Amino acid sequence: xxxxxxxxxxxxxxxxxxxxxxxxxxxxxxxxxxxxxxxxxxxxxxxxxxxxxxxxxxxxxxxxxxxxxxxxxxxxxxxxxxxxxxxxxxxxxxxxxxxxxxxxxxxxxxxxxxxxxxxxxxxxxxxx
Numbered sequence: 350x351x352x353x354x355x356x357x358x359x360x361x362x363x364x365x366x367x368x369x370x371x372x373x374x375x376x377x378x379x380x381x382x383x384x385x386x387x388x389x390x391x392x393x394x395x396x397x398x399x400x401x402x403x404x405x406x407x408x409x410x411x412x413x414x415x416x417x418x419x420x421x422x423x424x425x426x427x428x429x430x431x432x433x434x435x436x437x438x439x440x441x442x443x444x445x446x447x448x449x450x451x452x453x454x455x456x457x458x459x460x461x462x463x464x465x466x467x468x469x470x471x472x473x474x475x476x477x
Contacts, residue, residue: 402460405469406451413437413444416477426452440477447471 360373406426413433414420421429430448434441450468454460 401469402451402454402465405465405472406455409447409451409472409475412472412475412477426455437477443475447475 357373360376410420410429413436416437418433418436424432426448430445433444433448437444447468450471454464454468
């Protein structure tokens with residue numbers, strides 16, 4: 350059968366020299382580490398791509414940040430909208446409408462491509 354001796358012989362032929370058990374453990378750890386690194390890199394790159402709805406909301410946040418409002422990552426859209434409306438009372442109604450719409454699309458009603466595109470357009474048109 351296929352035992353430790355045959356496995357070592359196969360690895361020795363592939364590596365071109367005699368491998369000890371310690372060398373084999375190091376080789377396996379290196380391969381496992383490489384596979385783990387590639388998997389995590391792929392997952393992080395995939396995670397960085399934002400959905401159109403989240404991208405539009407981030408754009409709204411950036412517009413308000415350029416106007417002087419600080420972004421708090423832990424803050425939900427309703428709290429953010431309330432704080433932004435207080436900071437910019439002349440735009441309070443529009444800010445409130447946008448953040449409530451985002452929360453509704455994100456956490457409530459079904460968001461189809463038409464409603465997401467309408468939200469994106471509203472954010473593009475928003476000026477502060």
